[in-house]
Amino acid sequence: MHLRPIHFVDTPVGLPDGSVARLAGGMLWFAAYELREGADRRVVPVAEIAGCGDRALLLHQRITAPRPPLTLGERVLRFDQPLVAGILNVTPDSFSDGGAHVDDPAGAAAAGVDMLAAGAALVDLGGESTRPGAPLIWEGDETKRVAPVVERLVTAGALVSIDTRKAPVMEAALAAGAQIVNDVSALLWDERSPGVVARAGCPVILMHSPDPKAGPHGGSGYADVVGEVFDWLEARVDAVVAGGLDRARIIVDPGIGFGKSLADNLALINNLALFHGLGCPIMLGASRKRMIGALSNEAPVSERLGGSIALAMKGADAGVQLLRVHDVAETVQALRVWRGLRDRALVG
DSSP: OEEEEEEEESOOTTSOTTSOEESTTSSOEEEEEEEEETTEEEEEEGGGGGGGOHHHHHHHHHHHSOOOOEEETTEEEOOSSOEEEEEEEOOTTOTTTSSTTTTOHHHHHHHHHHHHHTTOSEEEEESSOOSTTOOOOOHHHHHHHHHHHHHHHHHTTOOEEEEOSOHHHHHHHHHHTOOEEEETTTTOSSTTHHHHHHHHTOOEEEEOOSOGGGOTTOOOOOSSHHHHHHHHHHHHHHHHHHTTOOGGGEEEEOOTTSSOOHHHHHHHHHTGGGGGGGSSOBEEOOTTOHHHHHTTTTOOGGGOHHHHHHHHHHHHHTTOSEEEESOHHHHHHHHHHHHHHHHHHHTO
């Protein structure tokens, strides 16, 4: 069973008690669920969900529970409204920036500081490309790429997440001051990674990919991409919690573009609200992805800003808490307008 919040309303003011629920403690309210059991779909009002069994009630509780803020040193990451994570790559084969910051820690850090000035809540730093066909990088080289940048960013007051699937890189980045681990393999590629995260007690972003051991772009298709990705992430969250990490320190990412077709990606984005049933903040990483080109006459990476903003706003409308983007200033501006609209709607 899965529940997708539907029938969103502008404000709960004036509506009967119990007829609407607040989505994950954020700025959105909804009046019903689409209850999915296999191929069956039916609409259930929020007020009637308790009569649908224990599983439905568990999912409802997860969907409506506020997401606790993360206190990370002197910084606090709140999840009651959408935030932006700026993408910073220090790889020679990045699909988005063509290796603009390779072998230049100072320049890379300056670019990260610019993202913070533009309104990013954190900088997501990566030293290994995850594009299809990208070569595997030795962990020592990856560490040399990211550690000096982490140190500079932290000195400048940045909140940094390290985008890696390798335990030694995680350890080095955390030692240099990074506060969050973002793993495209959901801690499955390197068997040492769960222990690193559990010992550090740091927040972790678990991303779905169909065959993490084979790389983020493996897999052979889905019968029900939305249900399968949800179930996979639910199992990973449970496993990481069993390994010693507090559930409140886990963020989930459905992995748009990783081992998924255009139809798969569109289905996931149209059903993002369903993933609140995991009880964790959601990250959406759709910025400049190939699906935008596929829907817009094969627009090159440099010409995908409009599509990236459209996907970010779709995420905001689904209650996504963290938007991972390349174009920070433009996305922050779009979110400020979105926030203004929501504020006005809530007061009638």
